[in-house]
Amino acid sequence: MGKARAALAAVAAAALLAPLVAGTPALASEPQAPAAARAAEAAPDPDADPCRGQCRDILPAGQNGHASLAEILLHKAVGIRPKHSADQLGPYDKLLHEYSGLSDDKLSDYFNDASFGVPEDEVESVVSPRSDVTITRDKATGTPHIKGTTRSGTEFGAGYAAGQDRLWLIDVLRHVGRGELSSFAGGAEGNRQLEQSLWAVAPYTEDDLKRQVERIRGSGERGAQAYEDIQDYVEGLNAYAAEATGLLDKPGEYFLTGNGSEIEDFTVTDVVAIASVIGAIFGNGGGGEVGNALAELAFEKQYGKAKGEKAYTAWRAQNDTEATTTVHGKDFPYAESPKNPRGVATPESGSVTAFDHSQNEEGTGQETKGADGKTGGKTSGKTKGAGKGVLPGDLITAGKGMSNALMVSGKHTASGNPVAVYGPQTGYYSPQIMMVQELDGPGLRSRGASFPGLSFYVELGRGLDYSWSATSASQDITDTFAVELCEESGAEPTTGSKSYMLRGKCTPFERLAKHNEWEPTLADGTKAGSYDVVSLRSAYGLVSHTGKVDGKPVAFTALRSTYHHDADSVIGFQKFNDPSAITSARSFQRAAQDIGYTFNWFYADAEQTAYYNSGDNPVRARNTDPDQPIRAGKAYEWKDWDPEANTSAVTPPAEHPQSVGQGYFVNWNNKQAERFSAGWGNGSVHRGDLLDTRVAALVKKGSVTRAKLVQAMEEAAAADLRAEKVLPELLDVIGTSEVTDPSLAAKVEELRAWVKSGSQRREAAKDDGKYEHAEAARVLDAWWPLLVEGQFKPELGEELYKSLTALAPVNESPSGGQNGGGGSGGGVGASQPHKGSALQHGWWSFVEKDLRNVQGEDVASPLDRPYCGSGSLAKCRKMLLTTLAGAVATPAEETYPGDDECEPGDQVCADSIVHRAMGGITVPRIAWQNRPTYQQVVEFPARR
Structure with a gap:
């Protein structure tokens, strides 16, 4: 009352x-x-x-x-x-x-x-x-x-x-x-x-x-x-x-x-x-x-002093020629x-x-x-x-x-x-x-x-x-x-x-x-x-x-x-x-x-x-x-x-x-x-x-x-940077053999279709409430922190992986909801919901370079070693499929957990921009x- x-x-x-x-x-x-x-x-001269x-x-x-x-x-x-x-x-x-x-x-x-x-x-x-x-x-x-x-x-x-x-x-x-x-x-x-x-x-x-x-x-x-x-x-x-x-x-x-x-x-x-x-x-x-x-100390602890210094320099990548x-x-x-x-x-x-x-x-x-x-x-x-x-x-x-x-x-x-x-x-x-x-x-x-x-x-x-x-x-x-x-x-x-x-x-x-x-x-x-x-x-x-x-x-x-x-x-x-x-x-x-x-x-x-x-x-x-x-x-x-x-x-x-x-x-x-x-x-x-x-x-x-x-x-x-620039490499590794699981193969094809269409996170029409490639975007959102951890953590080890993710966030997704958090890839600025600006801070380059390396391609300014599957293409592919299956099985409500603005599982709302009130007047949400x-x-x- x-x-x-x-x-x-x-x-x-x-x-x-x-x-x-x-x-x-x-x-x-x-x-x-x-x-x-x-x-x-009030009468300007237009000329x-x-x-x-x-x-x-x-x-x-x-x-x-x-x-x-x-x-x-x-x-x-x-x-x-x-x-x-x-x-x-x-x-x-x-x-x-x-x-x-x-x-x-x-x-x-x-x-x-x-x-x-x-x-x-x-x-x-x-x-x-x-x-x-x-x-x-x-x-x-x-x-x-x-x-x-x-x-x-x-x-x-x-x-x-x-x-x-x-x-x-x-x-x-x-x-x-x-x-x-x-x-x-x-x-x-x-x-x-x-x-x-x-x-x-x-x-x-x-x-x-x-x-x-x-x-x-x-x-x-x-x-x-x-x-x-x-x-x-x-x-x-x-x-x-x-x-x-x-x-x-x-x-x-x-x-x-x-x-x-x-x-x-x-x-x-x-x-x-x-x-x-x-x-x-x-x-x-x-x-x-x-x-x-x-971080350099953690590299040296994991690999020894000489190899650790080399690895730090490669990961630090002050001057990546690519x-x-x-x-x-x-x-x-x-x-x-x-x-x-x-x-x-x-x-x-x-x-x-x-x-x-x-x-x-x-x-x-x-x-x-x-x-x-x-x-x-x-x-x-x-x-x-x-x-x-x-x-x-x-x-x-x-x-x-x-x-x-x-x-x-x-x-x-x-x-x-x-x-x-x-x-x-x-x-x-x-x-x-x-x-x-x-x-x-x-x-x-x-x-x-x-x-x-x-x-x-x-x-x-x-x-x-x-x-x-x-x-x-x-x-x-x-x-x-x-x-x-x-x-x-x-x-x-x-x-x-x-x-x-x-x-x-x-x-x-x-x-x-x-x-x-x-x-x-x-x-x-x-x-x-x-x-x-x-x-x-x-x-x-x-x-x-x-x-x-x-x-x-x-x-x-x-x-x-x-x-x-x-x-x-x-x-x-x-x-x-x-x-x-x-x-x-x-x-x-x-x-x-x-x-x-x-x-x-x-x-x-x-x-x-x-x-x-x-x-x-x-x-x-x-x-x-x-x-x-x-x-x-x-x-x-x-x-x-x-x-x-x-x-x-x-x-x-x-x-x-x-x-x-x-x-x-x-x-x-x-x-x-x-x-x-x-x-x-x-x-x-x-x-x-x-x-x-x-x-x-x-x-x-x-x-x-x-x-x-x-x-x-x-x-x-x-555009989703991960989808446009990294997902093609992920799909290339998966595509080296046939995907025998029919349901997983269908998801792979949805991801390919999204890349082919332009990797956009966009509704078909204003206020449609659903992305044109909603399922592909959902899968990638859930997959990214899983695949990064599966790709790098086995070689880096727990302590070094945690140290690196604190310095270089794994993910900065549009929604800020699916970042892994803490030592699993949250990082500074990565998990802020509804902020609009996105996809600057992330392990996009690390993932992409390593996948090219594992596939035997030439990589300028490479990482210090192959990481995915410890350099084995077959093991790398297996890890990607395993983590992809995990992402497919992840409920949308977990990927987009909901907050004061959105119901759990609402992907478009989770991505949406909310103007942070710095006074007494608020304004409506807008699309990401x-x-x-x-x-x-x-x-x-x-x-x-």
Whole structure:
């Protein structure tokens, strides 16, 4: 009865308040521009935009991320959503079911017009938060078009519009960046997990944040301008927050989490804190050397030292010559392991413990161990909260599968102008973790997506006569050092010691801690409690583990080249938004050099395409191994390293993977170039191949159009990589003899038919509820973890197999349900349901290479030995048939176990994408498709 009364009360309240909340981001109290001014601002000259209507984009679920308490109550009671909070979801989802008949003139059905300005008859609202700026929102999407007569006004308007669309999320992100999320939004387990994972890689004091701000301010004319831009942006954000004070206009999440009082003013240092969060998720790379060392020890234990080292090198596959690369035909050596490394600090087996970033008031916390050498993420405190938290707890730690890009140069297109389809794959959230805007003011001309709290510049989008996008590159800019522990008293050190040797002196670690306290909240029922989130900082970086090396206790520290420099990249983004700075492909590449984060950048205008890999790649000491822990000491430090400022020499721009005018470019987080060291499992089979094969085929035929490139993207988005690239080899081995079991033979034929049809995971029609090759997909889903274990575990042994699966997940299926779990192949990021992005992390290359080897085929960059059937084709085939039979017999309810969204056994639902609610508004599920979450389709026919 209590729930029923609450629902009725919500309906009554919503009914009373609905007339007062129109569901648009504009508020009744906002200053309105005069009618004549509104008309003038809203009437763009179509001939002035060099894209001539051929720039389009989309951001599901929608632009509007604001919901008052009344709107949230109305949504919870009867399902009504605020305007523009989910209006881009339908077109995004619809493309999957209709792309086969796509033409250029139908792109408008699936993508928004990304032209500059708003035609007068498309204006939804215009506000002037101050006299030198207007914010015009269009009817189609509610996107803010911010036009300033001064640069200061433009940036003020950007901050004001950001507050309109994402005030609550910006506030959440700044608290994450400061390690204070639990105090702000409650002690749900997910909130604590997230703040701890951030504190493990980017803990900062207020003085640290201020120093980053001052570094920007002091870095020349552009730095000084960036500082002013951020100040004006924050002022606009605060202006909006000061107006959004009542029940009808303040984001309802404040009230639902007990934060209904005044919103604390935002500061410039908040921007740096948010930048540290975004950088940790999307622009980081490297680390994990402790886990690598433990895996190599496991190889040596299994095979002996010499053979174990050889096997580790083969499996690690830093430079698999069969890997698809973004740059064609040119080497860019980086982060390769030397033949005879020096300074390697190999931990003693069994000695390693991950540092626990969660501690109770007595200063102790739970310690965790793992074969991967990674933090267990467990928490301790006075009470244990329930709930998922306001953001995903694994937002930072989950395996990254971010973004893709397809670009074709003009010599292969129908028009003679380059064509690009690209965007960031940043996850599915409601509201989205990105937002779209147009900036039009002195020195600023851009439209595109930005992260909330960082939208003083467009980060991915289009400029006056060019467009750009990025994918996460994740190259190695983080090294692990083993620092010798000591006691200042001279006593014998232990792995619990809190001091370390720094150039001959016993030096205390700096303890960085934030105390979090929380009260019960309406959102998740978390009980009141408190705990500290803690990091230990040395000159050599942040403590990630403790252990022993050569019998001596050490701390393993992670040193990232961009630590203390999370905000430095602002200069590059500023240039991207400046039409005077970006006039060609080369000038874009030069601007990208100012970005320290690890990204692959793609550029297109009417004449050229270009690619550049950014990142502060440290110049390492000669013959040190970036793949393994390194002894802390002068002889092994980065070149010209200054421990106080964490600066060092970085590799020159010419050594970064790059190209201008290449026939085509594709990237789906695959290898950038030959000899540019890659992460685990980046080999002969990678999801980037799904793009490469399709785009290469288009280029061979010629006359590529925007629609054709979109079709290639969407077909790859619906393909099962395992089925397209690995299943043919599995079937070849099985096909070496007749399958005598009739029922099993029938399943083999179903699998063959699926491969022949294109290996798609797609319904015959929208909302059909069943895949076209449902049974074949079900069988492969159940089979994959069984066949991988059967293929490799007998030779690797239990301990080594578990160690490898912790570092390189066996499977990242669309549903996340059939991954084996734990030592049987779960791995980081592999078992997240409904996340959309899939098929990046897996043993696809290992399986495919080994099967070719067993069949006697030539294999470049092979594994160290044949594994399947210990090299016997007959035994390998028998294992495959046995595990296939096991998969066939596995009930669908076990493969797709069901959850809050789906009934057990519902395959299509299990695969489906669920937008994770980061506020009070939820949106419907959509069908699985593996594509960017903000996406552009561009073809410029003209220059300025």
